[in-house]
Amino acid sequence: MSLQLNTPPAAEPVSLAEAKAHLKVDTDDDDALIASLIGAARARAEWHTGRAFVTQDWTLWLDSWPQPHAEIPLSPLQAVTSITLHTSDGGTTVLDPADYQVASGEPARVMLKSGAPRALRALDAVAIAFTGGYGDASDVPALVREAILHIVAGLYVHRGDTDIPPDALAMLQPYRILKL
Numbered sequence: 043m044s045l046q047l048n049t050p051p052a053a054e055p056v057s058l059a060e061a062k063a064h065l066k067v068d069t070d071d072d073d074a075l076i077a078s079l080i081g082a083a084r085a086r087a088e089w090h091t092g093r094a095f096v097t098q099d100w101t102l103w104l105d106s107w108p109q110p111h112a113e114i115p116l117s118p119l120q121a122v123t124s125i126t127l128h129t130s131d132g133g134t135t136v137l138d139p140a141d142y143q144v145a146s147g148e149p150a151r152v153m154l155k156s157g158a159p160r161a162l163r164a165l166d167a168v169a170i171a172f173t174g175g176y177g178d179a180s181d182v183p184a185l186v187r188e189a190i191l192h193i194v195a196g197l198y199v200h201r202g203d204t205d206i207p208p209d210a211l212a213m214l215q216p217y218r219i220l221k222l
């Protein structure tokens with residue numbers, strides 16, 4: 043399994059102005075640094091929670107179709123946009139949406155109505171294109187946005203330290219997807 047980011051978020055969940063206000067920075071000298079820290083903090087928080095915060099397009103690559111269903115590893119799922127099967131003879135088939143069922147949840151699941159496909163190539167045989175995220179930056183939960191601000195502050199003050207501040211971890215905990 044591998045994930046490929048096709049379209050990154052159009053905006054960060056936290057603006058430069060919000061981050062500067064949180065950091066109590068009133069000059070423009072560190073704007074480029076703070077903007078890069080916002081992106082890094084968002085990516086770290088997404089990794090920690092198993093979520094996409096702002097709408098993003100991804101492709102999940104699988105070597106075979108898992109039984110009984112494929113799990114979409116980023117929540118919340120907005121839509122499965124396509125499923126492409128790559129056959130051992132070099133052909134491709136894009137499945138009709140009527141051929142599969144999507145179950146929402148965390149994680150979301152996709153099940154083929156006709157069972158596992160046969161004669162697929164050995165590697166990257168299945169490509170599931172999907173859109174994930176809460177929506178726009180304003181749709182990201184307030185507690186997640188606050189956690190990102192705390193991560194930005196930690197990175198700004200302790201440059202080079204990659205640990206997430208404990209208070210940010212606590213804020214992200216309700217949004218973390220755990221596998222049982």
